[in-house]
Amino acid sequence: MKLEEEIVRRQRARARITAWLLGAFVVLLFFITIAKTGINW
């Protein structure tokens, strides 16, 4: 595999994981806010 291809592959993999983690963090923050404010659904 060429070096450039490997660089792109790794960057894509890291970008995808970062996006998932950020998404999960936003969801977690939402639920933390709900729990801290004591809202009962």
Next chain:
Amino acid sequence: MTNPAALPADWRDILALTKPRVMSLVVFSGLCGMLAAPQLPPLVLGFTAILCIALGAGACGALNQWYEADIDAKMRRTAKRPLPDGRMDRQSALHFGVGLGGFSVLLMGLATNWFAATLLAISILFYVLVYTVWLKPRTPQNIVIGGAAGAFPPLIGWVAATGHFAFLPLLLFAIIFLWTPPHFWALSLFVRSDYAAAGIPMLPVVAGVQNTRRQIFLYSLPMAVAAVAPWPLGLTGAVYGVAASALSLAFVFLAAQVLVNDANEPAGMRPEKRLFGFSVLYLFVLFGVLVADRWLAW
């Protein structure tokens, strides 16, 4: 493929920086500290607290590997880690470790309470600055004092749930604190040539194999007392008491087998390997039974 200047690190190597296997014991003891508390936080806050303990442990692993990259390169056991193997540059590891540590403390403070966040920050700083930077390269007592860093998680878990100290989590702290030296010294006996090659003054390298075996046995005694103590003190029930007594007796018995072993080469160190393996199981089962006992009492 191994030029760190040209290649961004693979995500698996970034994950490996956090020492996931070590993290599992840290997370488990933190979770047990939380579940043993008299009140539980809402599920999402409890989950976040444990996540923060895990991220804090990951930060410790990353900063430890950042600082010890040169030492790791000299030891067979660690030479294939991302930094000594050249799969990642040191500055990325430093940024990752600092960022992860700061994030874990901030999130802990926002989600639970700032007392727990402060304890988490102290444990990270203690592990990195006091243990890794100061004690480890200087004294054979490194693991004795440095063991305090690994003893924090149950305390943090408890404080995250309740917001204050109590005697039981302090005992849990003491158990891990006293368990760490026999656990690590058993390992360091059969990998002592690695430590010697890296110039780390672990006890077997500095004080000799037999002296280390004596210290392992001596430390296992107060550890056993601390492990059983919650029962006579009325902090747990008989289920924990009986289990802790049996487990601690087994630990002391294995430590005694180490004491009478006279092998100098790793091939003859089966008692040490057995004690090391059992010590991991010991902590998992002891803390698991503690939680079960507390829940049975409710």
